[in-house]
Amino acid sequence: NAGVMQNPRHLVRRRGQEARLRCSPMKGHSHVYWYRQLPEEGLKFMVYLQKENIIDESGMPKERFSAEFPKEGPSILRIQQVVRGDSAAYFCASSTGTGASYEQYFGPGTRLTVT
Amino acid sequence: ILNVEQSPQSLHVQEGDSTNFTCSFPSSNFYALHWYRWETAKSPEALFVMTLNGDEKKKGRISATLNTKEGYSYLYIKGSQPEDSATYLCAPNGDSWGKFQFGAGTQVVVTP
Numbered sequence: 001n002a003g004v005m006q007n008p009r010h011l012v013r014r015r016g017q018e019a020r021l022r023c024s025p026m027k028g029h030s031h032v033y034w035y036r037q038l039p040e041e042g043l044k045f046m047v048y049l050q051k052e053n054i055i056d057e058s059g060m061p062k063e064r065f066s067a068e069f070p071k072e073g074p075s076i077l078r079i080q081q082v083v084r085g086d087s088a089a090y091f092c093a094s095s096t097g098t099g100a101s102y103e104q105y106f107g108p109g110t111r112l113t114v115t
Numbered sequence: 116i117l118n119v120e121q122s123p124q125s126l127h128v129q130e131g132d133s134t135n136f137t138c139s140f141p142s143s144n145f146y147a148l149h150w151y152r153w154e155t156a157k158s159p160e161a162l163f164v165m166t167l168n169g170d171e172k173k174k175g176r177i178s179a180t181l182n183t184k185e186g187y188s189y190l191y192i193k194g195s196q197p198e199d200s201a202t203y204l205c206a207p208n209g210d211s212w213g214k215f216q217f218g219a220g221t222q223v224v225v226t227p
Contacts, residue, residue: 003158104215
Protein backbone atom coordinates (compact mmCIF):
# COMPACT_ATOMS: atom_id res chain seq x y z
CA ASN A 1 0.00 0.00 0.00
CA ALA A 2 1.70 3.15 -1.19
CA GLY A 3 1.92 5.98 1.30
CA VAL A 4 0.82 9.54 0.82
CA MET A 5 2.38 10.92 -2.34
CA GLN A 6 3.23 14.54 -2.92
CA ASN A 7 4.63 16.17 -6.00
CA PRO A 8 6.67 17.93 -6.87
CA ARG A 9 9.10 17.43 -4.00
CA HIS A 10 10.81 20.71 -4.76
CA LEU A 11 9.31 23.67 -6.54
CA VAL A 12 10.94 26.97 -7.43
CA ARG A 13 8.77 29.87 -8.46
CA ARG A 14 9.47 33.52 -9.18
CA ARG A 15 7.48 36.15 -7.37
CA GLY A 16 4.09 36.59 -9.00
CA GLN A 17 3.89 33.09 -10.48
CA GLU A 18 1.45 30.39 -9.45
CA ALA A 19 2.38 27.30 -7.46
CA ARG A 20 0.37 24.07 -7.63
CA LEU A 21 1.10 21.38 -5.08
CA ARG A 22 -0.41 17.91 -5.45
CA CYS A 23 -1.25 15.32 -2.87
CA SER A 24 -2.48 11.77 -3.47
CA PRO A 25 -3.78 10.27 -0.23
CA MET A 26 -3.25 6.68 0.81
CA LYS A 27 -5.58 4.19 -0.81
CA GLY A 28 -8.89 4.14 0.99
CA HIS A 29 -8.34 7.52 2.64
CA SER A 30 -10.93 10.16 1.86
CA HIS A 31 -9.78 12.84 4.31
CA VAL A 32 -6.92 15.16 3.40
CA TYR A 33 -5.16 17.81 5.48
CA TRP A 34 -2.60 20.40 4.43
CA TYR A 35 0.04 21.79 6.79
CA ARG A 36 2.73 24.38 6.29
CA GLN A 37 6.11 24.62 7.95
CA LEU A 38 7.64 28.06 7.64
CA PRO A 39 11.41 28.38 8.22
CA GLU A 40 12.27 27.98 11.91
CA GLU A 41 8.64 27.24 12.78
CA GLY A 42 6.53 24.17 13.48
CA LEU A 43 3.79 22.53 11.46
CA LYS A 44 0.69 24.70 11.13
CA PHE A 45 -2.70 23.44 10.01
CA MET A 46 -4.03 25.04 6.84
CA VAL A 47 -7.07 23.19 5.53
CA TYR A 48 -9.06 19.97 5.88
CA LEU A 49 -10.89 18.50 2.90
CA GLN A 50 -13.03 15.53 2.10
CA LYS A 51 -13.88 14.50 -1.43
CA GLU A 52 -15.31 17.58 -3.19
CA ASN A 53 -15.74 19.48 0.10
CA ILE A 54 -13.71 21.90 2.14
CA ILE A 55 -14.50 21.13 5.77
CA ASP A 56 -12.25 23.57 7.61
CA GLU A 57 -10.02 26.20 6.04
CA SER A 58 -9.43 28.23 9.17
CA GLY A 59 -5.64 28.01 8.76
CA MET A 60 -5.54 29.20 5.16
CA PRO A 61 -4.39 32.73 4.39
CA LYS A 62 -7.41 34.69 3.19
CA GLU A 63 -5.95 35.66 -0.16
CA ARG A 64 -4.09 33.84 -2.93
CA PHE A 65 -4.42 30.36 -1.35
CA SER A 66 -7.01 27.79 -2.34
CA ALA A 67 -7.40 24.05 -2.03
CA GLU A 68 -9.52 21.39 -3.65
CA PHE A 69 -10.00 17.64 -3.46
CA PRO A 70 -11.98 16.60 -6.54
CA LYS A 71 -13.96 13.42 -6.92
CA GLU A 72 -11.21 12.02 -9.13
CA GLY A 73 -7.54 12.82 -8.82
CA PRO A 74 -5.26 14.31 -6.21
CA SER A 75 -5.86 17.15 -3.81
CA ILE A 76 -4.39 20.42 -5.05
CA LEU A 77 -3.09 23.33 -2.98
CA ARG A 78 -2.85 26.37 -5.20
CA ILE A 79 -0.97 29.54 -4.39
CA GLN A 80 -1.48 32.43 -6.76
CA GLN A 81 0.96 35.32 -7.22
CA VAL A 82 3.51 33.82 -4.86
CA VAL A 83 5.62 36.05 -2.62
CA ARG A 84 8.88 35.32 -0.82
CA GLY A 85 6.99 34.74 2.42
CA ASP A 86 5.29 31.71 0.85
CA SER A 87 8.62 29.86 0.83
CA ALA A 88 8.03 26.91 3.11
CA ALA A 89 7.57 23.16 3.25
CA TYR A 90 3.99 22.10 2.57
CA PHE A 91 2.89 18.75 3.94
CA CYS A 92 -0.20 16.78 3.14
CA ALA A 93 -1.67 14.11 5.39
CA SER A 94 -4.57 11.71 4.96
CA SER A 95 -6.76 9.60 7.19
CA THR A 96 -9.49 6.99 6.85
CA GLY A 97 -12.00 8.89 8.90
CA THR A 98 -12.63 12.02 10.83
CA GLY A 99 -12.30 12.10 14.56
CA ALA A 100 -9.71 13.24 17.05
CA SER A 101 -8.21 9.77 17.49
CA TYR A 102 -7.73 8.97 13.80
CA GLU A 103 -4.08 8.83 12.80
CA GLN A 104 -2.97 11.10 10.02
CA TYR A 105 -0.37 9.75 7.61
CA PHE A 106 2.00 12.31 6.20
CA GLY A 107 3.53 12.68 2.79
CA PRO A 108 7.16 13.70 2.19
CA GLY A 109 6.29 17.34 1.64
CA THR A 110 6.83 19.87 -1.13
CA ARG A 111 9.53 22.44 -0.54
CA LEU A 112 8.51 25.68 -2.22
CA THR A 113 11.14 28.32 -2.84
CA VAL A 114 10.10 31.71 -4.13
CA THR A 115 12.87 33.73 -5.74
CA ILE B 116 -6.85 27.00 19.24
CA LEU B 117 -4.83 25.05 21.81
CA ASN B 118 -1.65 26.48 23.29
CA VAL B 119 0.76 23.55 23.03
CA GLU B 120 4.16 23.64 24.66
CA GLN B 121 6.91 21.09 24.36
CA SER B 122 9.96 21.10 26.56
CA PRO B 123 12.81 21.05 26.31
CA GLN B 124 13.31 22.36 22.78
CA SER B 125 16.31 20.12 22.32
CA LEU B 126 18.03 17.32 24.13
CA HIS B 127 21.47 15.75 23.73
CA VAL B 128 21.63 12.21 25.05
CA GLN B 129 24.47 9.74 25.31
CA GLU B 130 23.85 6.39 23.68
CA GLY B 131 22.43 3.99 26.23
CA ASP B 132 20.98 6.68 28.49
CA SER B 133 17.26 7.08 29.03
CA THR B 134 15.46 10.37 28.60
CA ASN B 135 12.03 11.95 28.70
CA PHE B 136 10.33 15.15 27.64
CA THR B 137 7.00 16.88 28.01
CA CYS B 138 4.03 18.07 26.04
CA SER B 139 1.74 20.53 27.87
CA PHE B 140 -1.71 21.56 26.70
CA PRO B 141 -4.89 23.11 28.13
CA SER B 142 -6.84 20.45 29.98
CA SER B 143 -10.24 21.69 28.82
CA ASN B 144 -11.74 20.57 25.47
CA PHE B 145 -9.44 17.58 25.19
CA TYR B 146 -10.28 14.81 22.73
CA ALA B 147 -7.01 13.04 21.94
CA LEU B 148 -3.25 13.50 21.83
CA HIS B 149 -0.94 12.24 19.11
CA TRP B 150 2.82 11.78 19.25
CA TYR B 151 4.86 11.84 16.05
CA ARG B 152 8.48 11.20 15.33
CA TRP B 153 10.05 13.28 12.56
CA GLU B 154 13.44 12.44 11.15
CA THR B 155 15.23 14.98 9.01
CA ALA B 156 14.24 14.79 5.33
CA LYS B 157 11.44 12.32 6.07
CA SER B 158 7.73 12.50 6.80
CA PRO B 159 6.36 12.75 10.33
CA GLU B 160 5.60 9.21 11.49
CA ALA B 161 2.80 8.42 13.93
CA LEU B 162 3.94 6.91 17.23
CA PHE B 163 0.96 6.95 19.56
CA VAL B 164 -2.58 8.22 19.87
CA MET B 165 -3.88 8.59 23.41
CA THR B 166 -7.37 9.47 24.52
CA LEU B 167 -7.97 8.54 28.15
CA ASN B 168 -6.55 10.04 31.32
CA GLY B 169 -3.91 7.66 32.62
CA ASP B 170 -3.29 6.09 29.20
CA GLU B 171 0.09 4.50 28.77
CA LYS B 172 1.36 3.37 25.38
CA LYS B 173 4.56 1.57 24.46
CA LYS B 174 6.37 0.80 21.22
CA GLY B 175 9.72 -0.89 21.68
CA ARG B 176 11.91 1.36 23.83
CA ILE B 177 9.58 4.34 23.50
CA SER B 178 6.60 4.87 25.78
CA ALA B 179 4.19 7.67 26.61
CA THR B 180 1.83 8.61 29.40
CA LEU B 181 -1.12 10.98 29.45
CA ASN B 182 -2.62 13.16 32.18
CA THR B 183 -5.64 14.99 30.81
CA LYS B 184 -6.64 16.52 34.14
CA GLU B 185 -3.44 18.49 34.49
CA GLY B 186 -2.79 18.77 30.75
CA TYR B 187 0.47 17.00 30.01
CA SER B 188 1.97 13.98 28.35
CA TYR B 189 5.43 12.52 28.80
CA LEU B 190 7.38 10.61 26.19
CA TYR B 191 10.16 8.32 27.40
CA ILE B 192 13.01 6.77 25.48
CA LYS B 193 14.74 3.94 27.28
CA GLY B 194 18.35 3.09 26.39
CA SER B 195 18.62 5.72 23.64
CA GLN B 196 20.18 4.69 20.34
CA PRO B 197 21.51 6.92 17.53
CA GLU B 198 18.51 5.92 15.39
CA ASP B 199 16.26 7.59 17.99
CA SER B 200 17.63 10.96 16.87
CA ALA B 201 14.65 12.90 15.56
CA THR B 202 12.23 15.65 16.44
CA TYR B 203 9.30 14.41 18.50
CA LEU B 204 6.06 16.29 17.98
CA CYS B 205 2.93 16.19 20.05
CA ALA B 206 -0.48 17.20 18.72
CA PRO B 207 -3.36 17.45 21.17
CA ASN B 208 -6.82 17.77 19.66
CA GLY B 209 -9.26 20.27 21.04
CA ASP B 210 -11.78 19.46 18.32
CA SER B 211 -13.85 16.35 17.83
CA TRP B 212 -12.32 15.92 14.39
CA GLY B 213 -8.69 15.73 13.39
CA LYS B 214 -7.49 19.32 13.44
CA PHE B 215 -4.01 18.83 14.83
CA GLN B 216 -2.34 21.65 16.73
CA PHE B 217 1.30 20.62 16.69
CA GLY B 218 3.79 21.69 19.31
CA ALA B 219 7.15 23.03 18.17
CA GLY B 220 8.74 19.68 19.00
CA THR B 221 11.61 18.35 21.07
CA GLN B 222 14.72 17.65 19.02
CA VAL B 223 16.59 14.62 20.36
CA VAL B 224 20.19 13.99 19.37
CA VAL B 225 21.72 10.71 20.52
CA THR B 226 25.48 10.56 20.34
CA PRO B 227 27.46 7.29 20.33
